[in-house]
Amino acid sequence: MSWRMQVTHSTSFQYESEVLASFNEARMTPINFSGQYLIQHRFKVSPDSTIFEYEDYFETQVKSFDVQSPHTSLLIVADSVVETHGPAPEPAHITWDVLLDPIFIDEFDEYLHHSSLVDYIEPGLNLRSQETPLAAVHFLNGIMREKITYAAGVTHVYSPASEAWSKGAGVCQDFTHASLSILREAGIPARYISGYLYTGDGNIGETVVGESHSWVEAWVGEWLPFDPTNGRPVAEDHIVVAKGRDYHDVSPLKGIFSGGASRKTDVIVSLTRLS
């Protein structure tokens, strides 16, 4: 089954005093791949600005822009219409031996290392005791919500996996980083996926408040996505925007500015199922 969805991602910054110059990069454009097709995309910045687009190392569409007229607020709106397809069939089973092959390890090197955000955690569970890497991924996806409770405000955007793990609480980013840490420790290549999740009842034409979301892809013969925050597979209600090693590679908006301090940031993601 396939869905058609509209997603509107608006980010607004309010500053205490005038900002004289600001330089930004947005990663908010859904990608095209076999499971997803981008039908329409609009990207607007206010104050008005010229947008420069490029594809980065991780094949994410990046919108880069600067604002050099004095401003006290900045509004960024990314509006997309996307067709998503149902979950891909599960990859054929591979055995643990495949993951020990030095050629394989070299090929997936960048998705096998810990990083500042995906740091080492003592998981207290042994993925290697599962029969296959695929079984290990299913096991992990089933158990993460017992280890971390979803709670906003406990962690922040640059919290490492270990922090959420020891606090036993966090948001989707923390579920993702912790899962990546455990998978990589077990020798399973794993990457960070950022995107959107539709959370409504599926009524066509009804707009619901959704969220920026993140989940995991693990390599078990092919890349297999799963959503540890919800403990379920990835399906039509997930929209993929960016892939990377951790949050640093995919952050939806990063920028610097000179002038007044930031007072308030609002992010609103709304999704409408069109068909």
Add this chain to the structure above:
Amino acid sequence: MKVRLPLNPIDEYLVDGAPRAELAYLWETIAKVGRDGFVSRAKQRDLYLSMQGITFTLSGIERPLPVDLIPRVIEVQEWQHLEAGIKQRITALEAFLDDVYGEQHLFRDGIVPKALIQSSEHYHRAAHGIKPANGVHIHVAGVDLVRDQNGTLRVLEDNLRSPSGVSYVMENRRTMAHVVPELFNGYSIRSVDEYPERLIAALIAASPRGVSNPNIVVLTPGVHNSAHFEHAFLARRMGVELVEGRDLYCRNNKVYMRTTQGSEEIHVIYRRIDDDFLDPIHFKPDSLLGIPGVLNAARANNVSIANGVGNGVADDKALYTYVPRLIEYYLNQKAILPNVDSFDLQDPDVLHDVLSRLDELVVKPVAGSGGYGITIGPKATKEELAIVADEITLNPRNWVAQPLVALSTIPTVQEDGSLSPRHVDLRPFAVNDGKEVWVLPGGLTRVALVEGNVVVNSSQGGGSKDTWVLTDETIGERESIEIEETDPALDPLNLEIVPQEIGPEVLPPSRMRQQEEQQQQYHVNLEVCHNA
């Protein structure tokens, strides 16, 4: 306890106490200057250098970079060999950078482990997709070479980011011509003054497409940088502005310079600041030295950044081992200049072997530069070696081990005016304009001023030598004018030769033969060379 190096270095001037044939006339001139002469000339030199404002900061203290008054002399044939080797190496490393930040065929073909590249701290994913207008990443290179105990010149390190020292090459020549002009008598030497012209031509060639009359700047981190003198020197000699990050800004993916008459678009930035500080959007967000947006301005082909962003992956010490393979892979040629052997510590067997004989090896941190953090096995204490062994075991990727090389020596003026052999290395500079890799004849010879010090590096208190590349003329005219042979044992400067360190037995046979042939047709060109 005095620890002696187990290898005997060769001396580049003297064989068995006598000067090499082409140096005999120079050696005679040196003798005429005499010990007292060198003491007073050294004073003249110091005065000259401080008047010219030629300084180098060592641990925060500004002082003149001492140019030793005895030059290094490179013969025509050896220079041709070096030049060809450097051109080959830079051409291969250019192809490597293009590949690694592009299609990455080398991984598919199994030439270099992907992990080696991806774990390099200088591999910048943000540089992917930046296509230099004329295809050049390495606009300027400095290749460090040493001559080993067998007389073979070997590459020690490639410097492809912001190699410094070229201003000293030019200033050393000028200083020598001013302070010891008579040493040039009888020698025809290739000029080093062409460098700024070559560099500006390469920068113009690197202009973004469609720009015919580019505005070019030299970007410096500021006056506190140890190489600031050179940044100012190059800007002045090229006739372009010397700027700091705050003088430039980006708007709509174009780079502008603030001037008293408003803004001016900049097309080429010869930057002497590290990648990490270049653009706070992609690298260190707290950098005040760089220009926010400059990376995407380069990506949009509105500005060219020289040297290219991410070049460090090609001069990483761990990649160094693979450079001969890269030359074969990209050029289908054998490397003309050999590396110093180095051991792959990521191989467990090699690691085990290296750890068992650390006391006879040199180990260096991969990320380090400037001679700090190098451990020289025979000179280290047991405690120091134990610490290094622990660190290597913990993270072999971060270390390189090499056999000890006895660096060649050249007689060097001491405080009392006498001569004493001191270890040297050589950093020739290459400029790539996209059509040709040009190598500045000579380069910076760095000399360890402390006796027995085998790390020669200007950030460790070394000095330098004027480096002469002889022309064909020197040889040609030498044949036409005969003079009397001089006494090879002539040594009024009391050259302190340490016999066990400089013996004729360390010369390879081929070199000995060449030596004999040249002595039979011994002539000296008496024409004074006005090269400076």
